[in-house]
Amino acid sequence: MLDYLNESSHTITVNKPHPWSIAHAAYWDMMDHKEQQCIVVGGRRGSGKSETVKSLLRYLAAISRRQSENEHDSDRSRLIAIRIQQATPILEAFGHAKTLTNDHSTLFTKWSRLQFSQKGLLIGCVVKTFGLDKSRAISAPPNERIFNAFYQLACGKDREEYLVDSPSAFKILNSGGCLVAEDVDDREDYVACLEAMRTVGLNEQEITEIWKVVAGIMHLMNVDFADEGDKCRVLDCSQQWLENAAKLWQVETDLLHEQLLTTTTVLKEQSVRRNHTKAMAVDVR
Numbered sequence: 001m002l003d004y005l006n007e008s009s010h011t012i013t014v015n016k017p018h019p020w021s022i023a024h025a026a027y028w029d030m031m032d033h034k035e036q037q038c039i040v041v042g043g044r045r046g047s048g049k050s051e052t053v054k055s056l057l058r059y060l061a062a063i064s065r066r067q068s069e070n071e072h073d074s075d076r077s078r079l080i081a082i083r084i085q086q087a088t089p090i091l092e093a094f095g096h097a098k099t100l101t102n103d104h105s106t107l108f109t110k111w112s113r114l115q116f117s118q119k120g121l122l123i124g125c126v127v128k129t130f131g132l133d134k135s136r137a138i139s140a141p142p143n144e145r146i147f148n149a150f151y152q153l154a155c156g157k158d159r160e161e162y163l164v165d166s167p168s169a170f171k172i173l174n175s176g177g178c179l180v181a182e183d184v185d186d187r188e189d190y191v192a193c194l195e196a197m198r199t200v201g202l203n204e205q206e207i208t209e210i211w212k213v214v215a216g217i218m219h220l221m222n223v224d225f226a227d228e229g230d231k232c233r234v235l236d237c238s239q240q241w242l243e244n245a246a247k248l249w250q251v252e253t254d255l256l257h258e259q260l261l262t263t264t265t266v267l268k269e270q271s272v273r274r275n276h277t278k279a280m281a282v283d284v285r
Helices: 009-015 019-033 049-065 071-095 148-155 186-199 204-220 236-249 253-261 278-284
Strands: 109-116 122-130 225-228 231-234 262-267 270-275
Touching: 019 049, 049 071, 049 109, 049 122, 071 109, 071 122, 071 148, 071 186, 148 186, 148 204, 186 204, 204 236, 225 278, 231 236, 231 253, 231 278, 236 253, 253 262, 253 278
Parallel strands: none
Antiparallel strands: 109 122, 225 231, 262 270
């Protein structure tokens, strides 16, 4: 990278195309012409898009710090760069999953807008996501997994805090028949995700609430129903899962139970309650 940062024409020419070379050209076109630049990273699933973006961000952060005129500006730019880079483990936890293609497939499209000062210092970043495969939060095709975050929590050091015991006890974790990904260390990735959350500025309460949502989904998806005439009920063996979800989400168990089994429609000055069948309850769940 040093050769690129030093504007070694030989290195840049010989090694093209390369993420650092592309980032270098985009940065200096922005600085020289005072115009916004765009780098599009595309390709098939498993082609290395995520790693390429990481390389681009590392280079742009490094070249930005070289424009600082004092230690304060350099430290500030460095801190922002670290926060931007540390957003990656979080996005990978809640947007990546094992697929047949590879163990780290990205299931969304992301647009990152880096913000630079007039002097070329990195001062901020806005990330927007598109096309997230939301169904991966509860199910996966055969031999694939749902989002990494669920397995990270199930294997993480704090799992008992979220009423999680054995990963195999949760149906959605094994919905694709694949609890373990060969090239993924869920326990270590959980620690990395926690540290990333702290680095980007989330406090401990916010972090806990995020994982409570994840754990609550795991528990709720273990709730089963049985038809009883024109309505349904929660199976006795599922009652504890329901109570766990309610506890994690800090809602009344009876209220959650009611929302799963009935629908209330308000018509002018009256309300009509309709009982759910088992199929309807599963869909609502």
